[in-house]
Amino acid sequence: MTVAGCGGSDTTDGAPPHRGNPSESRSAQPSGSPSGDPGAPAKPSASASAADGRDVGACADGDCEIVVSERVTVRFKGPAGPATLTVDEIGPNKVTYTVKSGNNRSRGGASGPGQGCLTVLRDHGSSNVCGRVSTTRPAAQPGAVVILMAAGADGTAVLHIVSR
Template structure:
């Protein structure tokens, strides 16, 4: 009888663990954000530090290739793919007017950033192999999700700007901005 009780307790613990891992993290289909795959992300708020130089050009040369290399100015129209390997500030157009994305930290399998658009602010941060964040800016708000991503270009959304940062193992992140 004690064996049955411990088997039931173990089964109950397994079910509770599965429910806790699955949680409420279903796909965010309204904003085109990637579905969560059941793995916990290392998402957290970004620190308030920013690139004070405002130069817009990273100091280290990225080791992965992107459509526009590391040319931050290519993002000013709200459409670009660049490689980022150091803190940088990117200015671009959003549905709420001018927007600023401040990449505050980039490292091996790690990225953190803050986006300011209109009166809104959104933060994203992720760490681990293949981790990253997607932020969707709209005229009256934004959404943000972090987790496992790939470096494929995100889909455009009507009346929105989609920002995707994917951390790389070598300390270079791929930034996509899609209007």
């Protein structure tokens, strides 16, 4: 996987984040295509269409697919109770965001064509992977909320929040 122009940090409430074993982390990494081929191109535009359109309220239950085009705060059900995702910056092929869940905070950001971040929230921590991503819904993980934010060339991003 090529990682370009991405950054992220994780903080926890003192409990170690669940990092899992190496085979688990490989399954959580974003890929260039649904087939998992990292050399395959990502979908070209985030603005195509999303199952829930631009309705941030659709994310309240922890499951949604929306398009965002401006700074916004999305409230949803996290593994440790109420959580928020705030889009800090968005532009052509660029997105940065902050996720807060309980005493945990995670930041993700990526820039460049086909770039984005995958954040996995657990009750005692989180993890981020940034780089080339697909706009395909990520797989659910037991006891976690999976967040995929894929930047689009047109200044929008597709946001998936998956908890089941």
